[in-house]
Amino acid sequence: xxxxxxxxxxxxxxxxxxxxxxxxxxxxxxxxxxxxxxxxxxxxxxxxxxxxxxxxxxxxxxxxxxxxxxxxxxxxxxxxxxxxxxxxxxxxxxxxxxxxxxxxxxxxxxxx
Ligand code: DGP
Numbered sequence: 001x002x003x004x005x006x007x008x009x010x011x012x013x014x015x016x017x018x019x020x021x022x023x024x025x026x027x028x029x030x031x032x033x034x035x036x037x038x039x040x041x042x043x044x045x046x047x048x049x050x051x052x053x054x055x056x057x058x059x060x061x062x063x064x065x066x067x068x069x070x071x072x073x074x075x076x077x078x079x080x081x082x083x084x085x086x087x088x089x090x091x092x093x094x095x096x097x098x099x100x101x102x103x104x105x106x107x108x109x110x111x112x
């Protein structure tokens with residue numbers, strides 16, 4: 001499978017890692033949209049939120065528990081945004097489930 005984030009997980013493409021365990025990886029986005037812009041991904045290949053189901057959804061609770069920890073470690077006490085783009089209309093450019101953590105300054109109030 002030709003998946004960019006699977007290659008990052010495999011170490012074939014370098015990344016700035018923030019957190020890693022046997023199930024997930026967090027690393028800095030190559031094109032930051034905010035002072036802090038981190039991607040959190042499952043090591044299992046799941047294409048996006050639209051491929052979640054009762055068999056694989058447990059990973060999302062693990063990811064969100066770690067998002068809270070990561071945000072605290074990044075000093076984002078004043079708040080942050082968690083975003084997952086899905087499919088063409090959602091402007092998802094990498095078809096591997098990922099959650100953006102965006103923060104470090106006042107974000108725009110608009111969601112779109
Ligand atoms: P999305 O558009 O929601 O699918 O987000 C994909 C993000 O992935 C986008 O913000 C840029 C980031 N990205 C793309 N290629 C690379 C890469 O090679 N390394 C890192 N660290 N981030 C990447």
